[in-house]
Amino acid sequence: MANRMSIVLFSGTVDKLFAVSTLTAGAVAMGMDVDIFLTFWGLNAFRKDQVRTNVRFSSDFAEFAEPALQAMKAKNVSHWLDTLNQAREIGNVRVQACSMTMELFGWHLEDLDPIVEDVTGVATFVQIAQEGEVTLFI
Amino acid sequence: MAVQHIDKEIDARGSFCPGPLLELIRGVKSIEVGQTVQVLSSDPGSNRDIPAWIQKAQHEFLGSFPENGYVRFVVRKAH
Numbered sequence A: 001m002a003n004r005m006s007i008v009l010f011s012g013t014v015d016k017l018f019a020v021s022t023l024t025a026g027a028v029a030m031g032m033d034v035d036i037f038l039t040f041w042g043l044n045a046f047r048k049d050q051v052r053t054n055v056r057f058s059s060d061f062a063e064f065a066e067p068a069l070q071a072m073k074a075k076n077v078s079h080w081l082d083t084l085n086q087a088r089e090i091g092n093v094r095v096q097a098c099s100m101t102m103e104l105f106g107w108h109l110e111d112l113d114p115i116v117e118d119v120t121g122v123a124t125f126v127q128i129a130q131e132g133e134v135t136l137f138i
Numbered sequence B: 001m002a003v004q005h006i007d008k009e010i011d012a013r014g015s016f017c018p019g020p021l022l023e024l025i026r027g028v029k030s031i032e033v034g035q036t037v038q039v040l041s042s043d044p045g046s047n048r049d050i051p052a053w054i055q056k057a058q059h060e061f062l063g064s065f066p067e068n069g070y071v072r073f074v075v076r077k078a079h
Helices: A014-029 A040-044 A059-074 A080-090 A099-105 A122-130 B019-030 B044-056
Strands: A004-009 A033-038 A093-098 A116-120 A134-137 B008-011 B036-041 B060-066 B071-076
Touching: A004 A014, A004 A040, A004 A122, A014 A033, A014 A059, A014 A080, A014 B019, A014 B044, A033 A122, A040 A093, A040 A099, A080 A093, A080 B019, A093 A099, A093 A122, A099 A116, B008 B019, B019 B036, B019 B044, B019 B071, B036 B044, B044 B060, B044 B071
Parallel strands: A004 A033, A004 A134, A033 A093, A093 A116, B008 B036
Antiparallel strands: B036 B071, B060 B071
């Protein structure tokens, strides 16, 4: 049975989204299932109206934002959502939304990118993570 | 050097980790057991990841061949 990497994605900056998509791809490449739990700014980043246009960057590293985004464009680096979708073609990647954040901001599943399968509660996610070998908070 | 018959060639040069590895995995998925895939990669991370994946996934590693600025990896789908 495949082992599992569980990721709580709290952050909504593209540098961290990029890291999450790369880790997810690496995990599925090595035969792990990946469960991603979107909350707060991570959840916000998957809203249909933002998902492709978001260019927020970690503010401590603001001076790297422009060069990093330019380099990614020049070097044809895939968008983080495309990498996630590719990972999903290769292995089991499940992306779920935190119900609390959804309620707080009044969002609905249809507002989010279709990669988000479901809305779930924290206890469900904790149980998923408990069954896995790796849990990350990003 | 023996010339290998290649069933599928993937040119992932210029693509970044995890690109080449993901393309290789998709390539292997798309061929029949016993067929071979060749992937070209210029990314140093992928050049480590690719042999590691081949071993982990238990396919037949037919070799890595350094070329000018990139490496060719040849894999036979074992199962």
